[in-house]
Amino acid sequence: MAVLTPTPRALELARTLVGFNTVSANSNLELIHCIRDELSRLGVKSRLSYNADRSKANLFATLGEGKPDGLILSGHTDTVPWDGQDWSVDPLSGVVRDGKLYGRGSADMKGFIATAVANAELFLNSDGPFAIHYAFSYEEEIGCFGARELIADLREAGIRPVACIVGEPTSMVPAIAHKGVYRYRCCVRGKEAHSSLTPQSVNAIEMAARVVGKVRDMAEGFEREEPRYAGFDVPFSTASVGQFHGGIADNVVPRDAEFRYEFRDLPTADARAMQEQVVAYARSLEPAMKKVAPETGFRFETICEIPSFLGSADDDVTRLALRLAGAQGTTEVAFGTEAGLFKNAGIRTVVCGPGSIVQAHQPDEYVSLEQLGRCQAFMEGLAQVRSLA
Secondary structure, eight states: OOOOOOOHHHHHHHHHHHTSOOBTTSOOHHHHHHHHHHHHTTTOOEEEEEOTTSSOEEEEEEESTTOSSOEEEEEEOOBOOOTTOOOSSOTTSOOEETTEEESTTIIIIIHHHHHHHHTHHHHHHOOOSSOEEEEEESOTTTTSHHHHHHHHHHHHHTOOOSEEEEOOOBTTOOEEEEOOEEEEEEEEEOBOEEGGGGGGOBOHHHHHHHHHHHHHHHHHHHHHHSOOOTTSSSOSOEEEEEEEEEOSOTTEEOSEEEEEEEEEOOTTSOHHHHHHHHHHHHHHHHHHHHHHOTTOEEEEEEEEEEOOEEOOTTSHHHHHHHHHHTOSSOEEESSOOSHHHHHHTTOEEEEOOSSBTTTTTSTTOEEEHHHHHHHHHHHHHHHHOOOOO
């Protein structure tokens, strides 16, 4: 059997995209403009939607204007940082070595985006009955913020695609479910005092610790009691605390404390109900705190809310992805994606893209040329599809 490989143009474009430093803290406009210009040369107009300070943009483009319906090829343009990681190559070099393309974002998910864009002319020349849409977003890695704006922009413009393929790295095996990711910050205001006068104080760290204990109790309850969802590495919802800060000295009762925590909920669970439990418990502690000092209490902030995703093996878009990928079955993935947002917008969705999440976010991140080749075959097959049904 012949080994599949990307086209020279797809590989060249993937190396170019890897070379843009689009860590979420940075602007992605250089990459977005590169794709916009690539499509413009083919006569394709791009629709850009920006963040508040216009330092970042989503790109939406349609190949096959005037055709009904349409299928989205979705990818995020931002990457995670590599500070402190031990790389053997420059993370922005796009080095090709031993059948692999190395660089930050090569697997997650610039390889997919490059392959999709490199096949724009193929899609334009297709006599298929439906349009292909590109939807490339910003700030997926820190909360899927760009995709929310992109979807809202499509609604306002009256654009209603019927299906979406999110090209996250699944080794080209269609994924039909993933957990949600809900992250919150809890800020506690207590009342400081000399540590010899604790009855005159409200210890913010101790109050925060009680709520941390509640989060831990909930996690243990999920593991002990929640119905299992076969297919996930961890087949129940999880809760964990990731950061904790507070206090200024050993002999000062701390006035302030802060911690951050997350829920990763099964598609069958309700993360917002989980958060309501945490808030209710914190509120139950406040009366005793306020008896000492009325200004004390808890404040909660939402960091991100990425909904879980639950598709179906019977969805038309899933069957299409299975056929184009030559996969024997579907899978579930542990990581979050933008798929839940598209699904909640009424768009049938599946997750399928080149590379493995095992390589993503790691030193020497890579995507194999064989995986890019399989993605290329997927795109070529998509251009020949005559129906989404």
